[in-house]
Amino acid sequence: MTKVTTAEQAVAGIDSNMTVASAGVIGWVTPDAVLKALGERFSKTHEPRDLTFYFPCGTGDAMGIKGMDHVAREGLMKRIVSGSYINPVDPETGERPKLMQLIHANKIEAYSWPIGATMHWLREVARNSPGYMTRVGLGTYADPRHGGGKFTERAVDDLIRLIELDGEELLFYPSWPVDVAILRAATADEHGNLSWEDEPLTTANVALALAAKASGGKVIAQVRRIVEVGSRPANQNRLPGIYVDSVVVDPDMMMTTDVAYDPAYFGGTQKELSTLAAPPFSVDRIIANRIAPEVRKHELAIFGFGAATDVPLVMNENGAFENGGIYDYPGTTEHGAYGGIVMPGWQFSANINPDALLDGVTQFDAIDGGLCKFTALSFAEYDAQGTVNVSKFGRANPGAGGFIDIAQNAERLIFAGTFTTGGLKADVANGRLVIEREGKVKKFVSTATSITYRVQEGVAKRNQEALIVTERAVFRCMEDGLELIEIAPGIDLQTQVLDLMDFAPVRIAQPLPLMDAAHFNKTAQAKRHENA
The missing domain is CATH 3.40.1080.10 (Glutaconate Coenzyme A-transferase)
Structure with missing residues (x-):
């Protein structure tokens, strides 16, 4: 029957x-x-x-x-x-x-x-x-x-x-x-x-x-x-x-929004990595540029939604994956795709050219078991107690997704996002970051709206290493608070960083290094994006 x-x-x-x-x-x-x-x-x-x-x-x-x-x-x-x-x-x-x-x-x-x-x-x-x-x-x-x-x-x-x-x-x-x-x-x-x-x-x-x-x-x-x-x-x-x-x-069901059917997402065919479009220049691109050098060879990395998703595409554009190099940088997502490159936007969670696929339950066995050593995740708020929030803020109630499992069990963490939000507009001129319109909403706050993960506790009790990477500043999360370790060229420390935080860093590196100028080379990146 x-x-x-x-x-x-x-x-x-x-x-x-x-x-x-x-x-x-x-x-x-x-x-x-x-x-x-x-x-x-x-x-x-x-x-x-x-x-x-x-x-x-x-x-x-x-x-x-x-x-x-x-x-x-x-x-x-x-x-x-x-x-x-x-x-x-x-x-x-x-x-x-x-x-x-x-x-x-x-x-x-x-x-x-x-x-x-x-x-x-x-x-x-x-x-x-x-x-x-x-x-x-x-x-x-x-x-x-x-x-x-x-x-x-x-x-x-x-x-x-x-x-x-x-x-x-x-x-x-x-x-x-x-x-x-x-x-x-x-x-x-x-x-x-x-x-x-x-x-x-x-x-x-x-x-x-x-x-x-x-x-x-x-x-x-x-x-x-x-x-x-x-x-x-x-x-x-x-x-x-x-x-x-x-x-x-349902013979006409879409694979996902904007993708009717593409066998490169399950390994049915292989897509040439050179055909993948590099992320266009933006503040998210600057953030991804800064994170990319933190990815180590032979260390399983898991990338979250947002600016962090662009990191593998930046690495691909920079040639890290050429001549089989992609196998030196094993990557996955919380939903079980291993190898290849995770895609941004509505295609997030599936990888182009994956090597293997785990079901979701087994994947979280791997995550909770600490097998994903490095992660780059987004953040919406970070507070004076060393708490990061992505689960509930403003009019958004996205929940945690896989964030808590990933953050609690990784060894090295990066939290990626813009310094402020709500209308932020920025550009680059002569290799210097220019804030054309500041965001209306602070992200470094006294008390986070929701507790998604206690970063400072993870650093103190589980020996985790953690950075916060924004378009204008980079912080290291320490047992006693945030240490400001880099600033973007063109950014004023007092008015465009410290005054926009509800709490002060416990330390500021002296002298304070500038973020690598290559991250802000808009012209070179735009040309590579056009060629891609």
Whole structure:
């Protein structure tokens, strides 16, 4: 009996008060057609109601691939637990995502967990354990003493607990059943055996399916194609059909926004690195220029979203990857792509020309085990107590993503971002940085809005090394505070650095070195960008 059905038929069995889980990474591997069908069913029938949604990572981009925004409807969504949230302004409507509107209006119970916890929790549900225990996130916004991951006032239940085991404090995430899992794969046969041979990520899809089946729930899979039973080698099928209840075929599904289909993202073809466009000159490019020399050979590096994403592209432009040099600089992302080059924008998380792919749950085993020695991550705020914040600031509630797991377990850390934000405009003239319009919002603040990671504590207790790299200044994070170690040419120390900080560095290098002039060579970089 075939398991192939329509998206509308597949979601018809979802009842009120269920927990529905789905996985995607921005637009990658997002089962958009099925999520859309569920949202449309509610619009037509006002059923089902009061669902709990569980997304290990921000699923969909709320732009070309709506993902979780399809089900962001008051009445349909009662509660959401997610490892990250997406909050872009739609250029056509000028609106924030529907989900973020519900969060800001306190219309739903919203929780944010570190992605490592969202991935590993599924494994505990799948094996019917009481829950997930971890050291990761102690002292952060996930810690019940600092909010317990609650993102709205309606979120009153304690989904994360502080426990003690053999005298050690740990965070505990109790298990609860997953009633429906909505997956995306590349291919299925009529028995429901699933493979991901032309997807660049598998994320938590297999773990989602096992968690749902262990809970007595159902699994819906969206795929690009159906093939004959037995037409693929068994080792290509990552999820046996016995764990799949319904298969929805969408032959036209996008790989991600702006990418209909490109086999270079999963190793089906190799793209010439010389054809990759170098980042255009900007303040982010200056930051990436400064970070690139910090990347060491033969040290596994993991790059986060934002200015740090441009670092491998800068290294590629500078020739570091020529003649096989790319294999001297192993790199990955939090979602399991190894090798190649991570891409910016909506293509972030997948790599061009990857060598290998791990699923999301296994990747966070590697991250939490400290195997990613170096990381470059973005920052939104840094405060006088040595705390970095990326999880909640201004009108943005993105959550931590993989930030906490990565930062807590790496040995060398760089936090990348502009010195101020909110309208900052800068340029370079004669090799000197010119601030044409200062940002309205300070990023070096007395107290961070949210505690994403305690950098100063990591330096003191775990012997971590950490830098903060901005377009105009570089700081070293020390046990007793920030040490200013470099300044951009053209920048006035007092008025354009110190006066824009709510706290003072504990030390300023004397004499204070200038950042390398090559980072500000706009003409040379512009020519290389045009040639690329």
